[in-house]
Amino acid sequence: MKQTIITLAMLAISLFAIACKQTSNQHHESGIQNRPNVILIMVDDQGYGDIAAHGNPWIKTPNIDKLHDVSTRLTQYHVSPTCAPTRAAIMTGHHNYRTGVFFTIKGRSLLLERETTMAEVFKENGYSTAIFGKWHLGDNYPFRPEDNGFDEVLVHNGGGVGQTMDYWYNDYFDDKYMHNGKLEQYEGYCTDVWFENAKKFIQSKKDEPFFCYLSTNAAHSPYWVDDKYSAPYKDNDSIPNAAFYGMIANIDENLGKLVEFLKEQEIMDNTILIFTADNGSAAGNKLDGDRLDSFVKKGYNYGMRGVKASMYEGGHRVPFFIQWKNGGINMGRDINELTAHYDVLPTLIDLCDLELKEEIKFDGQSLVPLINGETKNFEDRMVVVSTQFSTDPEPWKRTALLHKNWRLVEGTELYDLSTDPEQRTNIAEKYPEKVAEYKAAYDKFWAEISPTFEEKPFFIIGHEAENPTTLFGHDWHSNPDFTPWAQRHIRSGYVNNGFWRVRVAEKGTYTFKLRRWPKETGLILGAEAPVRPALPGTSVTASKKGIALNIKKARLTLQDVELSKDVDSNAEFVQFSIELEKGETHLQTWFTLDDGTELGAYYVEIEKI
Numbered sequence: 001m002k003q004t005i006i007t008l009a010m011l012a013i014s015l016f017a018i019a020c021k022q023t024s025n026q027h028h029e030s031g032i033q034n035r036p037n038v039i040l041i042m043v044d045d046q047g048y049g050d051i052a053a054h055g056n057p058w059i060k061t062p063n064i065d066k067l068h069d070v071s072t073r074l075t076q077y078h079v080s081p082t083c084a085p086t087r088a089a090i091m092t093g094h095h096n097y098r099t100g101v102f103f104t105i106k107g108r109s110l111l112l113e114r115e116t117t118m119a120e121v122f123k124e125n126g127y128s129t130a131i132f133g134k135w136h137l138g139d140n141y142p143f144r145p146e147d148n149g150f151d152e153v154l155v156h157n158g159g160g161v162g163q164t165m166d167y168w169y170n171d172y173f174d175d176k177y178m179h180n181g182k183l184e185q186y187e188g189y190c191t192d193v194w195f196e197n198a199k200k201f202i203q204s205k206k207d208e209p210f211f212c213y214l215s216t217n218a219a220h221s222p223y224w225v226d227d228k229y230s231a232p233y234k235d236n237d238s239i240p241n242a243a244f245y246g247m248i249a250n251i252d253e254n255l256g257k258l259v260e261f262l263k264e265q266e267i268m269d270n271t272i273l274i275f276t277a278d279n280g281s282a283a284g285n286k287l288d289g290d291r292l293d294s295f296v297k298k299g300y301n302y303g304m305r306g307v308k309a310s311m312y313e314g315g316h317r318v319p320f321f322i323q324w325k326n327g328g329i330n331m332g333r334d335i336n337e338l339t340a341h342y343d344v345l346p347t348l349i350d351l352c353d354l355e356l357k358e359e360i361k362f363d364g365q366s367l368v369p370l371i372n373g374e375t376k377n378f379e380d381r382m383v384v385v386s387t388q389f390s391t392d393p394e395p396w397k398r399t400a401l402l403h404k405n406w407r408l409v410e411g412t413e414l415y416d417l418s419t420d421p422e423q424r425t426n427i428a429e430k431y432p433e434k435v436a437e438y439k440a441a442y443d444k445f446w447a448e449i450s451p452t453f454e455e456k457p458f459f460i461i462g463h464e465a466e467n468p469t470t471l472f473g474h475d476w477h478s479n480p481d482f483t484p485w486a487q488r489h490i491r492s493g494y495v496n497n498g499f500w501r502v503r504v505a506e507k508g509t510y511t512f513k514l515r516r517w518p519k520e521t522g523l524i525l526g527a528e529a530p531v532r533p534a535l536p537g538t539s540v541t542a543s544k545k546g547i548a549l550n551i552k553k554a555r556l557t558l559q560d561v562e563l564s565k566d567v568d569s570n571a572e573f574v575q576f577s578i579e580l581e582k583g584e585t586h587l588q589t590w591f592t593l594d595d596g597t598e599l600g601a602y603y604v605e606i607e608k609i
Contacts (some may be wrong), residue, residue, distance in 0.1 A: 035352050036211045036324060037202075037271040038122070039258075040089070040344075042213070043251055044083065044134060044160075044220040046318050047281025049302035050248055056300045058238060060246050061283075063136075063256030067275055070330050071321035072371055076271050078343040078402060079279055081308065081315035081387040083159055084136045085363040086278040086341050087215070091117045091137070093362035095384070097393060097449050100457050101137065104159050105485045106329055106391045107477045107501065110457035111137040111148065118345050118359060119149030122211040125354045130201045131155060132194040133215040138460050139165050139178075141466035146181060150213075154179050154197050161190060162487050164474040164602065168518045171532065171540050172224045189226065191218045191247070196252040199261050206265050208353075212542075219247035223283060224540045226250070232587045240299045243539040244283035257282060269325040272351060272411035274344075277318040282308040305423045309387055310424050311409050314386045322371075327351060330371035335370050337378040338402055340385075342368050380404075382441055391477050393453065395446050401438050458503040458584055461606045462510060468607035470519070471587070489515070490602050491529050491546035497600035499588040502558065504580045509609045513573040514554050514601035516590050517551045525551050526569030553592040554601070559585045567591070573605070 042142045045152030049056055053065040079086040085096035092099050092115045100112035105587040111117075119129040130152035131145045138144060139157045146153045155178050157165040167176040167183065172190045176183050186193045198214050218225075223243035230246030233239050255275070262268035285299030285307055292310045320339070323330050342364030349356070350366040370378055384397035396411040405418040414435055428435050462470055473484040476498025484494045504510075517523035529546025554574040556566040563576050589601040 030595045034270075034448075035125075035127075036327065037209055037261075037267060038127075038211045038348060039198075039202075039271060039273050039351065039448055040090075040118075040211075040213050040215075041255070041273070041275045042087070042134075042215040043248075043275075043277050044217055044281065045216075045282035045308055046248055046277045046319075047221050047279075047284055047301065047307065048304070048319055049300045049314075050219075050245075050281050050284045051319060054302055054319070055494040056284075058233065058236060058300065060232070060249060061252045063252045063259065064275065067255065067273070067323060068319075068337045069332050071275075071323040071332065072329050073334050074322075074339045074367075075275070075334050075336050076318040077168070077318060077320035077341075078383055078385055079277075079318055080385055081279050081310055081398075083134075083220075085387055086135075087136055088115075088275065089341040089364075090344050091115075091119070093118075093360065093364045095342055095363040095449060097386075098363065098452050100455065102388050102393050104136070105474055105483045106479075106498070107457065107475045108136065108391055109136055109159065110143050110475070112455055113142055114455065116356075116358070117148045118348070119145070119213070119352055120212065121149075121345070121349065121356065122352075122371075122590045123149045123151065124357055125352070126209065128152070128201075128205045128208060128210040129213075131215065131419050132198045132201075133190075133212040134159070134217045134220075135215070139455070140197055140469050140471065141463055142460055143457070144181075147465070150200050152180065154194070156190070156217060158472075159485070160217050160222075161484055162222055164286075164487065164490060165470075165472040168487070168520050171535060172222075173535060173538065189250065191216050191250050191254055195258055196295070200260065200574045202262075202267075205266060206267050210309065215440070216251060216591055217289070218251055219244050219282070221282065223247060224535075224538060226538050227356040229253075230539055238298065239553045240286045241283040246539070272322065272324040272327070272329075272348070274320070274322050276320040277279070280304075280306065280315040280318065281309060285314075292532050295424070296360050303421050303427075311386070311398045313407070313417070313421075315387075324351070329371060335367075337370055337375055337405070338383055339367060339370070339378075340364060340383045358375060382438075382445075384442065389482075391479055393450070396442070399442075401442050402461065403438065403441075406434065406438070408435060408442075410441055411435075411442065414438075456501055458501045460503045462504050462508065462580075462608035463505040471502075471604045471606065473498075473602040475500060476600060477501065484546050484602055488544065491544060491591065493547050493599070495547045495597060495599045497588065497590065497598065499586040500604075501584070502587045503584045504559075504582050506608065507580065508578050510575045510578050511607050511609060512556055512578065512589075513605040514556065514576075514591070515573045515603040515605065516549065516591065516601065517572075518603055520606065522572065524572055525549075525567060525574070534546075549591070551591045552594050553590075555592070556588070558587040559583075574601075577609075 052061045053068040068561045088101035090098040102108040158453045225246040229249045230242045233242035287294035288297040304314035306314035346366040350368045383402040407415045413426045415423040477484045478498030496520040511606040528548045532543035534542040
């Protein structure tokens with residue numbers, strides 16, 4: 001009898017434990033399912049002034065305006081003045097310097113392996129994750145979006161369609177893009193493809209939380225779009241670039257369709273929808289003087305100086321709208337305190353109640369207190385923004401320190417935006433104490449962050465995640481000249497060179513195929529590239545014909561090995577075979593022309609045998 005009572009008691013305890021575990025799991029699953037979805041829309045090169053709701057008298061953006069009216073708007077939201085650095089900061093919550101991303105080319109658009117991305121945080125918290133459009137933080141392992149937390153990936157390569165690493169024949173219409181690591185054909189205009197496939201993903205995940213990063217390459221150059229979008233802006237002397245406005249009009253149309261779709265799927269109310277941009281306007285203005293840093297003489301820039309890549313306000317102040325009805329963020333109000341791109345991840349972690357597996361010390365801070373009306377921790381904030389056209393950062397180079405209405409530019413120019421919003425009058429001599437205060441603050445910032453520059457990004461070759469792999473001249477480490485980042489550089493036989501940082505994953509035999517033209521063209525080393533034709537009914541123009549290069553020799557160095565051979569100009573590539581040891585090294589290649597001129601191989605295909 002006693003044994004029976006003990007057995008029954010143990011059974012009761014076991015059943016209670018199972019029931020508690022099931023209840024706990026149900027609560028956990030219910031908690032995950034109730035979390036908001038997140039759609040982060042990042043448009044390319046659309047500045048603060050390229051929106052009708054911000055006072056632009058010519059552009060028509062009815063759907064962006066509607067979102068503006070029901071969103072919380074960050075009116076002093078600042079980013080890095082160029083693409084990749086901003087994307088690195090948003091994805092990590094770190095200043096772009098800390099992520100290893102200093103510029104858009106020269107091997108400095110590659111996100112360091114140590115970084116934890118927004119997608120990884122969401123994925124670790126039970127979210128499905130996806131990216132559609134532009135990544136621009138590396139196209140090779142371990143930098144690709146699929147290596148950094150994204151389940152579903154549909155992207156073009158590089159920083160824009162038509163760049164060196166993108167599929168050679170892409171022209172925005174009916175292009176081939178990378179889908180989960182494989183090149184696939186798509187129909188339609190690029191922006192339409194991103195939005196339509198994002199909606200398919202959202203529909204498949206609408207019953208579970210998802211994070212969708214919808215990052216358009218538009219309105220980045222080249223300015224190609226269907227004429228029906230650009231036609232309303234032609235023949236207007238006040239508009240510098242009708243096609244640029246047309247690309248934004250297409251984005252606006254897609255945004256409207258997305259919002260209606262979310263409502264039809266009955267998930268709009270519990271979706272955090274963010275609309276923002278990566279840097280200042282690229283083509284909405286013409287400047288009077290310097291192409292980046294001067295004053296606007298044509299177009300609309302919200303009264304700001306400078307454009308994309310500028311250290312002045314027009315280069316880094318961009319729109320940021322956030323809307324979430326179930327979270328009470330739908331009131332149509334402005335937040336005027338200083339905010340930045342590296343605040344986005346901490347904010348979303350807070351809003352979505354996400355947990356971090358490892359503690360991360362963010363450079364940014366959650367904006368939830370600001371959204372709730374608490375300004376205490378933001379009143380005396382300083383932000384540093386910069387884009388450096390080099391492989392290694394230098395103190396104050398093309399840098400602005402921001403504090404309230406004050407701006408210290410390159411450590412020497414001081415502006416008070418409350419009286420001089422266009423930054424026309426340098427008042428550094430009038431306020432030497434302000435200059436000294438801000439320079440001391442910057443010195444402290446630099447002393448803390450500059451030691452992190454020691455870690456470098458390395459392409460990993462011979463790894464099962466990507467073998468073979470192709471390296472691109474876009475990512476050469478090269479100073480002071482620019483690297484060949486666009487097709488036009490390849491066509492013209494751009495004379496430059498640099499090295500790639502490479503980590504050999506495994507000891508073994510590797511083949512290196514040195515190419516002048518990308519593999520998909522089938523062109524021989526000595527060929528001229530044919531003209532890419534114009535596309536009727538669009539702003540797509542014909543390319544220039546590529547020039548022939550009379551390449552005589554090829555050379556390659558890495559791991560203290562140097563190999564060279566004569567070139568058969570009728571071959572597509574020159575191949576070398578090398579025994580490599582595991583470890584880090586520099587890879588550099590040379591093509592020698594008949595006149596003795598040397599340049600690097602624009603494409604190098606590497607495979608571990």
